[in-house]
Amino acid sequence: MKSLLSALATTLGVAASGAAAAEEWLPVREVSLEIRPGSPLDFSGFLPNRPIGQKGAAASQRITVRPDGRLAFADAPGEPARLFCASLAWSPASGGFPDHAGADRYARQLALHGYNIARLTFIDASLMIGRQKDFDFDPETLDRIHYLLAALKRNGIHWIIDGMTSWHGAYGGRDERWDPAGNLKLALYLDDAAFAHWKALVEKFLARVNPYTGTAPIHDEALALVILVNENSAEFESVVHDRRGKPPYDPMFAAPFNRWLAQRYASSAELAKAWGGLGWSEKLEDGSIRLPPDRYADSPRLRDLQAFFVELETASVAKMSAALRALGYKGIISTYNNWPTVQTALSRRGLEAVTMNTYHDWASGYAPGSKLTQQSSLGDAANSVRMAAATRWLGKPFIVSEYDHLFWNRYRYEGGLVFPAYAALQGWDALCRHAHGPIALAYGEPYPHKRAMLPYAIALDPIARAGETLSALLFRRGDVATSRLTIPFAVRGEADLGPDMQAREPERLTELALLGRIGLQDADSIGERIAVRQPRDANRPDAIVEKLKADGLLPTGNLTQLSAGLFQSDTGEILLNRRDRQMRLTTPATEALAFSAASLPATLKTLTVEGADGDALVALASLDAPASLANGSRFLLIYATDARNTGMIFRDREQRVIEDFGRLPVLIRKGHVDLRIGRSARQWRLSPVGLDGTVKPAAASGTGPVAFRLGNDLLTGPTTYFLLELKD
Incomplete structure (x- = not known):
């Protein structure tokens, strides 16, 4: 039987590999992964760490909580950390x-x-x-x-x-x-x-x-x-x-749960009325109330167990x-x-x-x-x-x-x-x-x-x-701005507990987190603000978005359409398209696109991804101080596809079930992407950067408009990093 299962797994593994035959995988050549100081991957110059506990500075370097609930360094309380x-x-x-x-x-x-x-x-x-x-x-x-x-x-x-x-x-x-x-x-x-x-x-x-x-x-x-x-x-x-x-719940909880119930209910009859009945041998008076037999079968018993757990x-x-x-x-x-x-x-x-x-x-x-x-x-x-x-x-x-x-x-x-x-x-x-x-x-x-x-x-x-x-x-670094919009989710307390032990905030309402800040807040402190109220099923997320737009809390022209799976942040910097499996990020210091190849082309403010041979992430980030895509001269370009181990074997064509994780070296999926940068330069140069930060010989260069095909199949080996330099 063991040999039969092994043969079956091998057969399925070959089938899985065959399903991905169109993909090519490139072995990583680096051995050392230590970032070279001063390289494009050394961020310590513009992200310096504060000294901790130096003479005379100990108290100032402690991390503290600001009055608004944000963390900050004690010597810079005005700036969230x-x-x-x-x-x-x-x-x-x-x-x-x-x-x-x-x-x-x-x-x-x-x-x-x-x-x-x-x-x-x-x-x-x-x-x-x-x-x-x-x-x-x-x-x-x-x-x-x-x-x-x-x-x-x-x-x-x-x-x-x-x-x-x-x-x-x-x-x-x-x-x-x-x-x-x-x-x-x-x-x-x-x-x-x-x-x-x-x-x-x-x-x-x-x-x-x-x-x-x-x-x-x-x-x-x-x-x-x-x-x-x-x-x-x-x-x-x-x-x-x-x-x-x-049983789903440890017997150690039984006696304290019974004592808790006895403080809540005057008699077995009162408890039976609240729960819709008790077992024939259950009595509150002698502490024989049983713990729920099934955590996934909604019941008033589970509702009370949740309240007990909270206390x-x-x-x-x-x-x-x-x-x-x-x-x-x-x-x-x-x-x-x-x-x-x-x-x-x-x-x-x-x-x-x-x-x-x-x-x-x-x-x-x-x-x-x-x-x-x-x-x-x-x-x-x-x-x-x-x-x-x-x-x-x-x-x-x-x-x-x-x-x-x-x-x-x-x-x-x-x-x-x-x-x-x-x-x-x-x-x-x-x-x-x-x-x-x-x-x-x-x-x-x-x-x-x-x-x-x-x-x-x-x-x-x-x-x-x-x-x-x-x-x-x-x-x-803070390239992405914090939302100016806050949508509280009202909490009453124990009244919010229901018969479902696994209940959580509804997904249709948490989609609001893709527009602005969300979080829990005591219902009594919210007032007339736009909020997600109780009970949750009384809230219509589309109506909340309409109200946010009508009140100017979402800017005119915000592209959010919940029914279409389109979500834009109130800052305008983030746009997620669920149906196309695409996310756009546009900030002054960094632009990025995670995409399915079928969703291209895509034009951001500075970066345009015209086409690609597969799904990937592309990001362009300024390395200058101050960081600026519009005026900078040195940029880190990230191109990430997929990676796997040598000799990986799956049990199914969809590659959901692993049979063997394989071994080193790591393989990066071969790919290319056609890019255009909304800048012109007297001279520009694109150089691969090794996983250790080493800048390799230029892979492309030119004058005037900056446009090129970026590929990771390089003479120096595959990488996810590139350095783009512009001279005006």
């Missing part, structure tokens, strides 16, 4: 924390790429690998983490740190630290011993003096945010622990936050950083800052048979962005602690435009594309997760890396 975040989620499979020399190189490279904050997650798992006793941190790993934190700080990179990430915390004797088999996250809500374990973990790591900084991280001005526990909402954790034949989660935040403050922490606290439901929105209502994780085309894993959908993020009108936007509470900092447009989705060239552009439009405070690490120093590192591109890892993927390069410009 856009924090471009490097995700550091290392494990042994991805190489673990680097040694001292490696940390110095890595932190410096992050600064060159434009990162000014880093999120460290699964620290607890790394510290406890192979340890048999509770809190017996591996001394070498602890030393490496401490040194890395110091190296980041020296390079002006602040920190976001999880209080706890692993389901096993710092318990000894656990074999697989990244396996969600442990029950600690759920136990934290109800068990004093579990809470004491979390508190001790925080104290033993965050409150321990770092010998390389001379202070404990919890007191360090570099620590901007603590996420109490990663992805810890009660419903989500219950879903994570779903197993066939097992439980709110109390948990207060208790954990108090413990962190008692240790002397003065920074920002958040938690419940995923799960965009109405219930979790209510639990986040009182947080100091909202953090959120969101993904486009979630991949089910690394094993053969893992799946994704191969859907376009433009084809679903940036739903993962809209989903996150609808979890924000207006007036509070909003941090995207994880996002990605996942490998091996063929449309992930869209991710580097869609997410940073809309994050900037929304005025979000920090943006973190999830990865083991966002960069690698070289191809060919001898670790299992570095031998090929994989989901949830972007460092080896030239398409994702091109997107992060663009993100540094659009989001951190």
Whole structure:
């Protein structure tokens, strides 16, 4: 049977390759991926990081919350800070924390790429690998983490740190630290011993003096945010622990749920009336009310369980936050950083800052048979962005602690435009594309997760890396303007809960996030402003758009037509065409187009894409200071198609199901695009730029109007970057 399945998989893999026979794939030739200082990919000159903790400047470099809820550096409170975040989620499979020399190189490279904050997650798992006793941190790993934190700080990179990430915390004797088999996250809500374990973990790591900084991280001005526990909402954790034949909710919730019900209802009869009946053996008086048997079967029982979870989660935040403050922490606290439901929105209502994780085309894993959908993020009108936007509470900092447009989705060239552009439009405070690490120093590192591109890892993927390069410009540099329009989503409180445990903000209403800022707001504080009211099904999004136009909140000539799948921001800078799978960005410093080849030609203000041989992303960004497409002379040109590993095999023609991820070298899909730049020059030159920033010999040059065919099949090897230089 095993040999038969193998033969079948191979046959299907050949068929999948045959379906893509028209595509050609070019092997990446670079080995070193370290950006060369002073190269076109070195952004540290115009995106300098502020020194942290230098003598006399410690307090001024702390990240603070402004009165309007935006984050800012304490020495520049008038200017909102856009924090471009490097995700550091290392494990042994991805190489673990680097040694001292490696940390110095890595932190410096992050600064060159434009990162000014880093999120460290699964620290607890790394510290406890192979340890048999509770809190017996591996001394070498602890030393490496401490040194890395110091190296980041020296390079002006602040920190976001999880209080706890692993389901096993710092318990000894656990074999697989990244396996969600442990029950600690759920136990934290109800068990004093579990809470004491979390508190001790925080104290033993965050409150321990770092010998390389001379202070404990919890007191360090570099620590901007603590996420109490990663992805810890009660419903989500219950879903994570779903197993066939097992009840959907842990029995530990039964007794406290019964006590909660007893405070709400005077008798079994009253409860039965509210729920439409009870089971024959259920009695409120003896605490025998059962937890819902099915989380997907809507019921009044599920409605009350949601209300119970809100109170439980709110109390948990207060208790954990108090413990962190008692240790002397003065920074920002958040938690419940995923799960965009109405219930979790209510639990986040009182947080100091909202953090959120969101993904486009979630991949089910690394094993053969893992799946994704191969859907376009433009084809679903940036739903993962809209989903996150609808979890924000207006007036509070909003941090995207994880996002990605996942490998091996063929449309992930869209991710580097869609997410940073809309994050900037929304005025979000920090943006973190999830990865083991966002960069690698070289191809060919001898670790299992570095031998090929994989989901949830972007460092080896030239398409994702091109997107992060663009993100540094659009989001951190501020090339995309924040919307002047705010559309509140009214929240009443528990009255908004219904019988559906999975209920979230309706997609037809979250499309408003493609026009301007959206977020949750207490209904009583909204007044007569244009808003999404309760109940949600009473709102007509078309009517809201008409009202915005009539009141002048959307400019005359705004092209938005919801029914046609056409969405233009109030700033006029972003235009998304859902039906054509095309997104246009037009700003003074950068223009970009993510497109299906069938949607061309497309003319922006400066950049015209006349045609292409396949779907791709093209972006033109000024490298001058000040950045200007109209007057600048040096431009970074990004052209991203797709990339895959050598020898990848799929089980189906649509390439949705993976059989074998293959191996290095990475292959970039061959392509070309015909471009015209709305400038004339006495002389112009186009040069390929290697993935390490090295400028290669010119591929094209000319005089007068700037127009050329841009291809990635080059004598020096394929790339996603080009340098365009104009001399007037």
